[in-house]
Amino acid sequence: MSSDTLNLFSFRGNTRILHLTWLAFFITFVAWFNHAPLLMAISESLSLTPDQVKTLLILNVALTIPARIVIGMLTDKYGPRLTYSLLLAAGSVPCFIFALADSFVQLALGRFLLGFIGAGFVIGIRMVSEWFPARQLGLAEGIYGGFGNFGSAAAAITLPTLALLFGGDDGWRWAVGLTGAIALIYSFIYYASVTDTPKGSTYFKPKKSGAMAVTSPGDFVLLLLMKIPMYAALALLTWKLSSGVGMITGFWAAVIYCALALLYALDAMKTFSINREVFSNPPAPIHRYKFKQVAVLDLLYFIAFGSELAVVSMLPLFFSETFDLDPVEAGLLAGTFAVVTLAMRPIGGLISDRWGRKPTLLVVTLGLVLGYFCLSTIDASWPLYLAVCAIMLCALFVHAGTGAVFAMVPLIKRSLTGQIAGMVGAYGNVGGLFYLTVLSLVSYQVFFLVIAATALLGFAATLLLEEPRGHMAEVAPDGSVTLIDVA
Template sequence: MNAEKFNIFSFTGRMKVLHMTWIAFFITFLVWFNFAPMLQMVKESLGLSSDEIKTLLILNVALTIPARVIIGMLTDRFGPKMVFSALLIISSIPCFMFALADSFTQAAIARFLMGFIGAGFVIGIRMVSEWFPHNQLGTAEGIYGGWGNFGSAAAAFTLPTLAVIFGGEDGWRYAIGLTGLISLVYGIIYYFNVSNTPKGSTYFRPKNLGAMEVTSVSDFFLLLIMKLPMYAAIGLLAWKLSPTKVGMLSEFTVYSIYGLLVLLYLFEVFKVWQVNKEVFTKPVPEIHKYKFKQVAVLDVLYFTNFGSELAVVSMLPLFFAETFSLDPVLAGLLGGAYALMNLFSRPAGGIISDRCGRKSTLIILTLGLAVGYLIMGLVNSEWPLWLAVVIAMACSFFVQSGEGAVFAVVPLIKRRMTGQIAGMTGAYGNVGAVTFLTVLSFVSYETFFFVIAATAIIGVIALLFMEEPRGQIAEVKEDGTVELIDVSHHK
């Protein structure tokens, strides 16, 4: 692939695909987060309690953990063009369901199903990796992630105003319904305006769809270990909905979910064995090997950076309001600025990674994240408000740049499995969010920030085991021939 000049203002060739794809991701986040800015309106309209509203927020993210893994597999098998279009079109249905809901049960089912659209992110990671050379990949993935992620902030800035414009008690319904209509229409537009690869390029597919491939016995067991936290996080969500907590689920239902999660994990062990049993009997040729520890390290890092971003975005307005006695509107604006930084920070992480090396960039950004949260844990009412906001913005730079740097590495591990690797890494971000928000329910804001900082230090230690992507990836074409793809670092 020729390394033509990276012109962000172009709308042809690979730049057209990048723009079309970040807009698709933007719409998924606009739809996924269309509820949070209008909590009060929905609460009053449907006559919900505070606990029921909190339950809807939990349900909104519950399905995203398994969805990212499933969508990653489907992307590798069927291609990002078809999967992204289908996700946008199908996800409009639960969006319309929520807009039309007139009871808590209907709203809960719709929000649970809408968690699936949160998996859209991993599709574009594969699409962008197909279109950009490796010395531009971090920049392209950063723009994709940062500008697409802005969909959540756009929902906060626009939907409450639209609800007021539509007017009446049902204004929120029209605003949410509009996001569903946008998703439906753009899904069709996307399908007819992109292709999976540039003309003449091969779209590499995994040999098996049932589970991720590994290339050594030790990686087989490491994969099974790294799967456990995803099941644990879903179990944690079930516990939060139990009679002793939110009270949405009965004790029998909660224990049934625990039992189902155990069975699902055992089934996944079986699928991983089916796909990878040959590694126990014959060695994989050196040219086809990849190291799963690279994936495991990225999982740990994304658990910390994206996990903390989702958690902090949820609690930061309340933190500012309670610490500095601010009114909810001002606190919301200051908290929203944290997400706004995505426009600049995530692309910056990708650009730095392209120019300065993958591993060194991740180490510096993760250390910066640790220091940032450590300082945030020291913020109290005696601090000037402006300084607290500056510290939060500086911390968000390291958090979101780290996310951009993580996904500058994901496509360089094994091309035909990029969707699966992105899906697992992305799921770990949601696992992190569930973990950190659960921690917050038991401890002070100070301890909450310190726990994230400690997790970041674990990430730095994990990075010592990661290897800088070098040399070439061997991929097998559908006709059986082998193509070598350069993933060496270009400055």
């Protein structure tokens, strides 16, 4: 761990942990998106209506926002080894439910529950941060995120082929069930193959669990404010299921809205209970961290990953309608936006390691402003090759931005890394839902301009960010204080 060079071809020490962990993330994404490339076969097999297909797509992300918060807390409390293993094993169950479903209700239940496996990303952020020093952390987290995130593309490439190999009307069932079996088997492999920390290192846990701890009254208020968009996103999902596809009635939508308001109130009360002491007896300066760092990273991931989710979803239709392409050609060209994540997410982390977290985030966020503004000007008069180049250039900043955000997340407060990663990750899903909702209301050009405008807001917020310097302090179970280098 003393070397500045990260040898990806090694399977020893911390690199071994990195490979095992990104593979766990990869498998969770294959399972999470195992339905997408098979939707046509599933729809024909069970005679689904277009509205039911749309409902399955919505349900697939419904649980992911709260799940990332919950999984972050569990990771900090019980460690990434146990949490990842249990998530993989538990995530196999809804895969089997979905594969065996013979009605829309059963499909919907499996899809809804599978949203939880989408929270696996959060666990690996903590695991990688335990095994790599600050000077390598951005690259390591970028490799973890980029390689793991490719699981969704791998599902799209391999699962239709597997369904054809199995053959018959039930080919899709065998393909989906296989992803569940792989997740279940790997849960045992992962548990037997990793440890939470290197030998001799301490795994620092938060003193209290149930809500994120902050270290000042102002941070407490900011934390409560930053929770609101996550609850609002769940309310928006409810509205989509009610008014958009009619899966639930207006009465039950109203019940869910009231339940969300009650949950927020209970969440605020629990957060106050955890942080009561900061109003009367704040921690010593050495133990404080600034929650504004988390808030800014929330916003940046909302923009970077949120726009990635939205743009990947709409690009095939955008190409088809703008340049009058057939669906296959449009899909292939749209794939260029997603494929660069393998390289650019690690590169975003590497640049952060070499030239600083804040400068990197400022550059990539400004690139997002200019990139999405450029995309807003694309129309049928553009040469197709030039439009593809503009989209790929914008994609470079998008994926580098996601890598740069998580190059900084683990350097704020080690014992809370799971919760911080969970909140930042959840904001990415909130961003995707927000941008897709905007897309349903406006033209493509206005959609890209809205993303550019929020990126400009993100650039301004990044000016408030502070570059990690010196050390962060953590208290061991025996009461001793350990200083962890973050420079």
